[in-house]
Structures are given as structure tokens and as C-alpha cells.
Amino acid sequence: MHAYSDIVVVGAGPAGLCFSQAMDGSGLSVSLIERQPAAVLAAPPDDGREIALTHRSRSLLTSLGVWRHLRTDEIGVLRDARVLDDATRTQLWFRHQDGGRAELGWLVGNHALRRAAYLEASSGAQVRLHTGIEASGLRRVDGHVELDLGDGSRLRTRLLIAADSRFSALRRAAGIAADLHDYGKTMLVLRMRHEVPHEGVAWEWFARGQTLALLPLAEPHTSSVVVTLAPAAMQALLALDDAALEAELAARFRHRLGTMRVAGPRCTYPLVGVYARAFVADQFALLGDAAVGMHPVTAHGFNFGLLGAATLARELRAAHAAGQPFWAREPLCRYQRAHRLATWPLYRATQALATLFTDDRAPARLLRRMSLDLGARLTPFRRWVAAGLTDEAPSPAPWCQIAAALRPSRPTHSPG
Ligand SMILES: Cc1cc2nc3c(=O)[nH]c(=O)nc-3n(C[C@H](O)[C@H](O)[C@H](O)COP(=O)(O)OP(=O)(O)OC[C@H]3O[C@@H](n4cnc5c(N)ncnc54)[C@H](O)[C@@H]3O)c2cc1C
Secondary structure, three states: OEEEEEEEOOOOHHHHHHHHOOOOOOOOEEEEOOOOHHHHHHHHOOOOOOOEEEEHHHHHHOOOOOOOHHHHHHHEOEEEEEEEEEOEEEEEOOHHHHHHOOHHHHHHHHHHHHHOOOOOHHHHEEEEEEOOOEEEEEEEEEEEEEEEEOOOOOOEEEEEOOOOOOOOOHHHHOOEEEEEEEEEEEEEEEEEEEEOOOOOEEEEEEOOOEEEEEOOOOOOOOEEEEEOHHHHHHHHHHHHOOOHHHHHHHHHOOOOOOOOEEEOOOOOEEEEEEOOOOOOEEEEEEEHHOOOOOOHHHHHHHHHHHHHHHHHHHHHHHHHHHHOOOOOEEEEHHHHHHHHHHHHHHHHHHHHHHHHOOOOHHHHHHHHHHHHHHHOHHHHHHHHHHHHOOOOOOOOOHHHHHHHHHHOOOOOOOOO
């Protein structure tokens, strides 16, 4: 006899943890499998990422009981955002007033979010956590999915959910293809203290051969500095010692922030976007980055992961409450439809934006100037972007709905 759980989630990243928490009180048993040990999940190392959260995400985190575990000194307030383009000398402001709120959103360290989500999920009775153990394979047996674990044991379930990162091995094992877009760039994220206060303003600064960003943290003189470069240029930057790096970054920011001091670990990420061709298969669903792995420039990866967790949990709970099989095709397809509609347009728009704004050729520069000028003049556009961040439940723009409807989505597959 193999151990059984109604739902098995692989990956206790923020998406897997929040989904498991969202199933609390549903009457369904949930097992969460994670290769990292419990001690790491309880106190995750700082990975440099600062996650920009929308108003809706904060509401969801509050209702899941996760937000209350964050300390106030871990929450930065994002008041306004400023986009600058060096080549065209244009800039665009998104102000909190455009969204009718006191702030556009919040910034929280990924390690703090993970810690808070783990604390909440591990305190509930309904989620069984299996940590320090790897999921290695899956197959369908007698109307169940059977999952192989690294210690040689097996777990049976009605529904397997893969929240195992953008390079999801289970997605592949389930036979779901994904479109990967390698941007050919590396991103450095690094917390820094600076002389000039940030005043709650985030910067996105496109310049020749590099993209710079500044994300305001809770302390007024501390920000997360984000630098995107081609890999060789990044290697040269990383070879510098702290003093040389501080001088180099202050110069790259044209000394607008005064002196800058390293205040956190240097963390780098290869930039690869991923969009799965289907989010569900028979008794199988993808969640978080395993479904949609965003380029960080539009700061939506975890916001989408959280939205997906809430959507999937809602559909499964509704099916179970109505006495229908929660693992059936209908609830899974409803999740897939809703989540593709919510994510695909911004995924493609982000890809177009990241490509256009890192292209230094003349036609791209012209297009950039036109789009930034237009954006700066079109108050409804700025309001719509701001509302997307501040609204608790924004409806997709009409063009998003049309684009999503045109996006083909594959029929479901059988895992194994
Ligand atoms: C530099 C950077 C900045 C970002 N900024 C933002 C932002 O501002 N706003 C935003 O919304 N998002 C942002 N993101 C995206 C966000 O960090 C991700 O979307 C989010 O962390 C993904 O969470 P996840 O749970 O889906 O996956 P992950 O965090 O990748 O977690 C996957 C988990 O699965 C486990 N696992 C994998 N395979 C197995 C296996 N076989 N068996 C057992 N366990 C397994 C892993 O150990 C891991 O714990 C940013 C990302 C980066 C890189």
C-alpha cells in the first residue's frame, strides 16, 4: 500500500505554499513535497529578489494568513514608478494618484515571503509537508497518479500539482511542452544603501547595453539595485571588489543617488521566460513559474503565481463542495482558461517590451521614443497601468481579452 493524499503539490516555493494554504478547510488532504530541508524553508537565505506586490496580491496574502508574518521593516512602499530611456531622453511616470490609492504596491524580499508562507502552511493541520525529499517521476495507475520519491517510496493522489519552478521536471514528465524565451542576458540584484533617499519611487532605466532598476525598500536610503547586462559584461562587473563595484554602480546611476554602499549579497539570474503550452493534463496541473515564468521587468511572476493558486483552489473547492470529482477535466480546464486569459497578454507584452528596450538599433530607438511619448501623453493608459497594480480585482483590458482568446491552448494530455 502506498501513502495517499487527495492532492499532492511538488514544490514548496511561494506558489506551492500559498496554494496549499488556500486549500485549508476544503476537506481535501494536501501533501507538499519539497527537496529543500525544513530548516531552510523556515529561514530561507536571502536570494536578493525583492518582489513587487500588487494590491490584489496583498489582499490574497492577507486572506491566506501570510501577510501577518511579515515585519514592517520587511515591507517597502512603492509610491510611484518612473521609466527612463537614455537613448531617446524620454521618461514616463506612473503615479499612485493615477490608481486612486496612497501607493502603487509594496516590495517584500522573496526570502521573507517564503518564510512567512512556510510559517503559515506548516502551522495548519491540513497540509502534510514532506521536506528534504525529491519527486522524481510519475505515472497513472487505477485512476490515480503515482509519484516516485527520492527515498524509493511512492505517493498516490487524485491530483498532482507541479509548482516545481520554471524549469519544471514534472511538466516535462507529464508531456506538456513549454515555450522558452532566452533573453541572452543576466540580471544582478543587490541591496544597496545610498546617500539620496528613494522617496518610495521605483526606477526602470534603459540605457545603451544595460538596463538599471531601483526598487525602494522599507528604509528610505536602502534600495534593491537591479542591473541587466550581457553575460560577459556581467562577469566583468562581478569580478570587482565591493569598493570598485560601489564606485562603478554609482557612476552607472550617474551619481543621482550620491554614494552607494553594498548592503546585501550579490545574486544573479539568467533571464529566461517560460510559458507552458497547456496548464493542465489528466489529473495534473501546473502552478506558479512552472506554468508562467515571467521576465522580472514587469514584476509579475509571483503576482501571477498567487493569482493562479487562488484560481485553482477556487475551482477545486467549488467542484468538491458540489459533490463532483475535483480532479475531473472541467474544474482543471476552468482554471486553465481563466489563468491563460489573465497571464498570456502580459507575458507577451513583457517579452516585446524587454526585447524592444534592450535593442540599441535606430528603428528600435525610434519605436521606443514613440511609445514612451504616447504613454506619457495618454492619461488613460497611465491610469490603466496604475489601476492594474492598485485594483483589488482588475478586469483585463479589452485588447488582453481578444489576444488571449486568439492564443491556442493545447488539449489535455495524460501524464506518464
Ligand atoms: C530577479 C527576480 C526578480 C523578481 N521580481 C518579481 C517581482 O517584483 N514581482 C513578482 O511578482 N515576481 C517577481 N519575480 C518572480 C518570482 O520570484 C517567481 O515568480 C516566484 O518565486 C516563483 O515561485 P514558485 O513557487 O512558482 O517557484 P520557485 O520559487 O522556483 O519554487 C519551486 C520550488 O520547487 C522545489 N522543487 C523543484 N523541483 C522539485 C522536485 N523535483 N522535488 C521536490 N521539490 C522540487 C524547489 O526546491 C523550490 O523550492 C522575480 C524573479 C526574479 C528572478
